[in-house]
Amino acid sequence: MVDSQYWWLIAFPAFFGLGWLAARIDIKHVLSETRSLPAAYFKGLNYLLNGETNRAVDVYVEVARHHVETVELQFTLGHLFRRRGELERAIRMHQKLLARPELNDAQRQQAQFELAQDFMAAGLYDRAEAILTELQHTDYARQARTELLGVYQQEKAWRKAIEIAQQLRDDSHSYQHEIAQFHCELAEQAIARSQPDEARAELEAALVANRQCARARALQGELAIQAGNPATAIEFWLAIESQDPDYLALVARPLLAAYDATDRADEGTLLLTRLLSQYPDLDVLELLYERIMSKSGMDAAYAFIRDRLRNHPTMPGLRRVLETHLLIAPDNEKADLEIIVKLLNEATREQSxxxxxxxxxxxxxxxxxxxxxxxxxxxxxxxxxxxxxxx
Known part of the structure; x- marks a missing residue:
């Protein structure tokens, strides 16, 4: 027991001494590396931290001119060129880096990725695509695919975009919304080419990718109208309510037209009134007001909009009430009402x-x-x- 106590008395100072020695060695190493860096490097870093990108670039250009061996500095400089819009200089910088035989695999892949981003920023999507496709089999695979997805969207290459998005799917991002939208884009292209069967197939694929894709239902209704089936179009459009009722606003006008085409005009008006009552934020107030005005006259429209304002007061509702009142107001009140309406229109501009x-x-x-x-x-x-x- 006594020997054990003496052992700790000896070991503790020894461990302390070893720790102190290791710290001294690390500090010396850090100081040595710090002294080996040019002072201008820290000057440029200070500019960067202060948000003075242009001055930082000027400093780093000078440093790079005298220290061509600093690969990381070359990367930093190329990134700064791209950031301030000097794309030709960024491209040249990264091309020069790629030409250096001493780069290891990781550095070469980084230079390729940076060059691809330069090409994308310059709108040279074909060159960017070629490099990013190469990088799909490297450590930069995911970043390359993410950038490729952007390239394909810019080029409207929707099938390629679907393929890349499917490869990118993981637990953090399912890409179901994007894939469904890509199928909808293909459907719209097919509609423009008068190929309804192909469009329908794409819309079904969109709904497989995302059952809540309101755009797919909207386009299905559009195809039904083109085929002369307004009753079917109504079914497609009403299905949007179970996906997200707010999106009904985007099809409300053709929906009413479809009810009119099937001799169910009153049913269409009642439906829209019910939807607005059930979903107060549904953006159909103006349309419903116009509908009641054309079908039942100004008095009915005025009564509707006043009742709506009482139950769900909003600035757009107030504006519409005043605009309607302006139409029936005595002449001696119109000048003041016009001023109020004008001010209210300006105040609610952002809400339109x-x-x-x-x-x-x-x-x-x-x-x-x-x-x-x-x-x-x-x-x-x-x-x-x-x-x-x-x-």
């Missing part, structure tokens, strides 16, 4: 736009694919609101 929930892009027309950030289903079918289905 569709918004992308990913990037905030706004537009008067609805997009399934955001023109700004290329996200799918990121626009809510309700003007003035963000999508609940953003990926």
């Amino acid at each position: 736009m569709y918004y992308c929930s990913h990037c905030g892009f706004k537009a008067r027309q609805y997009f399934w694919h955001c023109p700004a950030c290329t996200s799918w289903e990121s626009f809510a079918p309700v003007r003035g609101k963000r999508s609940r289905n953003a990926q």
Whole structure:
């Protein structure tokens, strides 16, 4: 027992000394490596941290000129060129890196991937595709496929996009929304070529990929109308309610036209009234107001919009009430009402736009694919609101 106590008295200082020695060696190594870096490197890093990209690039260009052996610095410089839009310089930088025989496999793959991104940024999709296809069998396989998916979407090569998206599927992202949308794009191409059978097959494939794809149901209804079957179109469009009722707003106008074509005009009006009552955010208020105005007259439309405002007060509803009241108001009240309506229109302008929930892009027309950030289903079918289905 005594020997054991003495052993710890000896071992503890020994372990402490070894730890101190290891720390000293590591510190010396770090200091040695730090001194070997040019001072300008840290100057450039400071510019980067301060967000002064242009000044950082100027510094790194000078460093690279005198230290061509620093591969990582060359990568950093190429990335900075691309970031500030100097794509030709970025391409040349990465091409020079690829020409260096001393690069190992990992560095060569990185240079290829960076060059592919340069080509994509420059709109040279065919060159980017060639490099990214090569990289599918390397450690950069997933990144390459992700970028290839972007290339195929830009080129509207939807079948290739479906294939790549299926390869990318994993537990973190099923790509079911994207794959369904790609099939819908193929369906629209088939419709444009007057090939309804092919379009129907693509829409069925879209629904297999994503049973909740409202766009597929909307296009199925469109095909039924083209085939002269408005009753079938109504069935397809009403099926959207079980997917996401808000998307009914996108087919509400042709839906009413289909009811009219089957001599069920009143049923169509009652249906839309019921849907608006059941789903207060459904973006059909203007359409239903127009419908009642044309079928039953101004008094009925005015009564409808006032009742709607009481039960579900909104700024667009108030605007419509005032616009209707302006039509029937005495002449001595119209000047003041016109000013109020004008101010209200300006105040509610933003509520007449569709918004992308990913990037905030706004537009008067609805997009399934955001023109700004290329996200799918990121626009809510309700003007003035963000999508609940953003990926």
